[in-house]
Amino acid sequence: MKEVVRVEGLRKVYGSGETEVVALSDANMTLREGEVSAVLGPSGSGKTTMLMCLGCIVEPTAGRMFIGGEEIYGDGSWKRRDLRRLRREKMGFIFQSHNLIPFLNVLENVVIASELTGVPRKEAEAGAMELLEYLEVAHRAAKFPATLSGGEMQRVAIARALVHDPSLILADEPTAALDTDRGKKVVALLKNLAKKRGVGVIVVTHDIRMVEGFDRVYHMKDGSILDE
Amino acid sequence: MIDLAVKDISHSPRRFIFTCFGIGMLLMVVMAMGGIYRGFVDDATVIVKNTGADVWVVQKDTNGPFAEESRIPEDLKHTLGVLPGVSDTGALSFQTIQINWKGKPNRLFIIGYDPNLGLGGPPEIIAGRPILRRHYDMVANFKSGLRLGDKLTLGQDTYTVVGLTGNVVSPSGDPVIYMTLADAQKVQFQKNNEAIRNDRQRLKEELSGLLPQGADEGRIADALSNDTHIVNSVVLKVRKGYPVSRVAADVERWKHYRAFTVPEQETILTMGLVQKAKMQLGMFRIILLIVSMAIINLVIYTQTMDKIREIATLKLIGASDWTIVRLIVEQSLLLGFFAYWIGFAIINLTYKYFPRRVVLVPFDLKALFVIVMFICVMASFAGVRSALKVDPAHALGG
Ligand SMILES: Nc1ncnc2c1ncn2[C@@H]1O[C@H](COP(=O)(O)OP(=O)(O)O)[C@@H](O)[C@H]1O
Ligand SMILES: [Mg+2]
Numbered sequence: 001m002k003e004v005v006r007v008e009g010l011r012k013v014y015g016s017g018e019t020e021v022v023a024l025s026d027a028n029m030t031l032r033e034g035e036v037s038a039v040l041g042p043s044g045s046g047k048t049t050m051l052m053c054l055g056c057i058v059e060p061t062a063g064r065m066f067i068g069g070e071e072i073y074g075d076g077s078w079k080r081r082d083l084r085r086l087r088r089e090k091m092g093f094i095f096q097s098h099n100l101i102p103f104l105n106v107l108e109n110v111v112i113a114s115e116l117t118g119v120p121r122k123e124a125e126a127g128a129m130e131l132l133e134y135l136e137v138a139h140r141a142a143k144f145p146a147t148l149s150g151g152e153m154q155r156v157a158i159a160r161a162l163v164h165d166p167s168l169i170l171a172d173e174p175t176a177a178l179d180t181d182r183g184k185k186v187v188a189l190l191k192n193l194a195k196k197r198g199v200g201v202i203v204v205t206h207d208i209r210m211v212e213g214f215d216r217v218y219h220m221k222d223g224s225i226l227d228e
Numbered sequence: 229m230i231d232l233a234v235k236d237i238s239h240s241p242r243r244f245i246f247t248c249f250g251i252g253m254l255l256m257v258v259m260a261m262g263g264i265y266r267g268f269v270d271d272a273t274v275i276v277k278n279t280g281a282d283v284w285v286v287q288k289d290t291n292g293p294f295a296e297e298s299r300i301p302e303d304l305k306h307t308l309g310v311l312p313g314v315s316d317t318g319a320l321s322f323q324t325i326q327i328n329w330k331g332k333p334n335r336l337f338i339i340g341y342d343p344n345l346g347l348g349g350p351p352e353i354i355a356g357r358p359i360l361r362r363h364y365d366m367v368a369n370f371k372s373g374l375r376l377g378d379k380l381t382l383g384q385d386t387y388t389v390v391g392l393t394g395n396v397v398s399p400s401g402d403p404v405i406y407m408t409l410a411d412a413q414k415v416q417f418q419k420n421n422e423a424i425r426n427d428r429q430r431l432k433e434e435l436s437g438l439l440p441q442g443a444d445e446g447r448i449a450d451a452l453s454n455d456t457h458i459v460n461s462v463v464l465k466v467r468k469g470y471p472v473s474r475v476a477a478d479v480e481r482w483k484h485y486r487a488f489t490v491p492e493q494e495t496i497l498t499m500g501l502v503q504k505a506k507m508q509l510g511m512f513r514i515i516l517l518i519v520s521m522a523i524i525n526l527v528i529y530t531q532t533m534d535k536i537r538e539i540a541t542l543k544l545i546g547a548s549d550w551t552i553v554r555l556i557v558e559q560s561l562l563l564g565f566f567a568y569w570i571g572f573a574i575i576n577l578t579y580k581y582f583p584r585r586v587v588l589v590p591f592d593l594k595a596l597f598v599i600v601m602f603i604c605v606m607a608s609f610a611g612v613r614s615a616l617k618v619d620p621a622h623a624l625g626g
Pocket of ligand 1: 021
C-alpha cells in the first residue's frame with residue numbers, strides 16, 4: 001500500500017531551559033493509504049503532539065518527515081503556505097471536541113472543507129450530502145451544530161474530514177466526548193469509510209476499549225513509542 | 229466560497245445590529261454637521277444672491293454691510309445711478325432685532341429697501357401682497373414665525389405683515405423681514421422721545437459756544453440729531469455687456485466708497501463669517517469619525533477574539549490567511565456600510581427639523597462613504613493581526 005506519511009527519529013521539545021518539555025523523542029511511524037492505525041497512551045504521553053507533527057501543524061524540533069515520499073522541512077523550502085495547502089488537500093482532521101463552526105449549519109460545515117480545495121459549490125454540496133446520508137445525519141443538514149447530539153456532531157465532523165477525499169485522516173480522541181457504545185460506533189464508521197475509500201487513518205486515544213480491530217496500534221509513554 | 233462573515237453575523241446579529249445603529253447615529257451627526265456647514269455657506273450668501281445686484285457700495289475702508297458696520301448717505305443712490313453702465317439701483321438698510329414673540333425670543337433681520345428703486349425687495353411673494361404703502365407694511369420670511377396680518381411694534385410704530393416671502397435669512401441665519409427704507413431707517417436710527425430730548429439738549433449746549441450770536445441753536449441741533457437718511461449699502465445693477473469691474477473701479481476711484489462685486493462680497497461672507505464655523509464643525513466631524521473608528525475597531529476585535537477557536541480550526545483544516553482576513557475585514561466593511569445607510573436614512577428623515585438650515589450635498593455624502601469604508605479597513609487591523617497570529621494547534625488543545 002502507498003505510503004502517505006513517514007517520520008524518522010521525530011523529536012519535539014516545547015519551551016526551553018527550565019520550562020523545557022520533551023513531548024516526543026525519537027518516534028518512528030509510517031502511515032499508509034487504507035490502513036487504520038491507533039496511538040494509545042495515557043494523558044500527557046505526547047499523542048496529540050505526535051498527531052500535530054504528522055498533520056504538519058507543528059514543526060518537529062528534530063527528525064525527518066516524508067509526505068508521499070517527499071521530504072518536508074529538510075531544506076527549509078517548505079513554507080507555512082505549502083503546509084496549509086497540504087493540509088487542506090491531503091488531510092482530514094477530527095477533534096476531541098468536534099470543532100464544528102458554530103455559525104455554519106451542518107451542510108455548510110462539511111461543504112467548506114471541500115470549497116477550500118477549490119471545488120465549486122454545487123459539487124461540494126452534492127458530495128457533502130452523500131456523506132451525510134451515509135453517516136445518517138442528512139436530516140440535520142440545515143441545523144446548526146449547537147442543536148445536535150454529541151454523536152451527531154462527531155459524525156458531521158467525520159463527514160467534514162472526508163469530503164475532500166484526503167489521503168490521511170487524523171483523529172485526536174474522537175470518542176472522548178461520547179459514551180463507550182457511541183464511541184465504538186464512531187470508530188467503526190471511521191474504519192469502514194477508510195477501508196472503502198482507501199484513506200489512511202490514525203486515531204489517537206487513551207481509551208483501550210476503542211482500539212479493537214486496528215491494523216496497527218502504537219503504544220506511547222512519556223513521548224516515546226514503546227512498541228506496535 | 230461560503231461567505232463566512234455574513235454567516236457569522238446572521239447567526240448572532242445582536243451585537244452587530246446595535247453597533248450599526250450606534251455608529252449610524254454618529255455618522256448621522258457627521259452628515260448633519262456637514263449639512264449645517266453647507267447651510268451656513270448658503271445662508272451667508274442668500275441675501276447677496278436674492279438682491280440681484282452686481283455691485284455693493286459700502287463705507288470706505290470697511291467690509292460692509294454684513295461683516296462690518298457701514299454707513300453711507302442714502303442720496304448716493306442718485307449719484308451712483310447715473311454712472312456709466314449702471315442700469316438699476318437699490319438703497320438698503322440692514323438691522324438685526326430681537327423681539328419677544330408669543331413668549332419666546334425671536335431674532336429677525338430687517339431689510340429696508342426703497343420700493344421705488346428696482347433692487348433689494350423680497351424675491352417673491354408666496355402669500356398676501358407686496359409692500360404697497362409707504363409706511364407700516366412688512367413682508368416676512370414664511371419661516372419667521374410671523375403670519376399674515378400679525379402686528380409688530382418697533383420703536384414708536386406698529387407694522388403689519390402684509391405678505392410672506394421665501395426662506396430668506398441673514399448671513400447668520402435669522403429670518404428676514406422687509407420694510408420700506410423709510411420705515412427701516414426709523415426703526416434703526418430714530419431714538420425714542422427721551423433720547424431725542426437728551427441728545428438735543430446736549431448738542432445745544434455744545435453748539436452754544438461755537439455758533440455766532442443770534443443763531444437758532446435749537447433748530448440746528450434738531451437738524452443734526454434727526455438725520456435718518458442713512459443706509460448701509462447702495463447696490464447697483466450693471467447693464468448687460470458692461471464690465472462690472474469697471475463700475476466697481478469707477479465707484480472706488482471717483483466716489484471714495486468701497487465697491488464689491490458679488491463674488492467679492494460672497495468671499496467676505498463665506499471666508500469671514502463662516503470660516504470659524506467650518507473649522508469647528510470640521511474638527512467635530514474628525515473627532516466623531518475617530519470615535520467611530522475606535523468603536524468599530526473594538527467591536528471587530530472582540531468579534532474576532534470570540535472566534536479564535538473557529539479561526540484556529542479553519543487554519544488547521546487548511547484555510548488560507550486570505551480567507552481569515554476576508555472574514556474580519558468584510559465584517560468591518562459591512563458594519564460601516566449598514567451604519568452609513570442608517571445614518572443616511574435618519575438624516576434624510578430629520579434634516580428639515582433642524583433649527584439651522586441643513587443642506588445635504590451629494591458630493592459630501594459620497595466622500596463620507598468612501599472615508600467610512602477606509603476607516604473600516606483601518607479599524608479591522610487589530611482584529612486581523614490577532615487572527616493571523618492564531619496558532620492552528622490551538623484547535624486541538626483541550
Ligand atoms: N504548547 C505546549 N507548550 C508546552 N508544553 C506542551 C505544549 N503542548 C503539549 N505540551 C506538553 O507536552 C507533553 C505531551 O502533551 P500532549 O502531546 O498533549 O499529550 P497527550 O495528547 O498524550 O495528552 C505534555 O507534558 C504537555 O504538557
Ligand atoms: Mg491530547
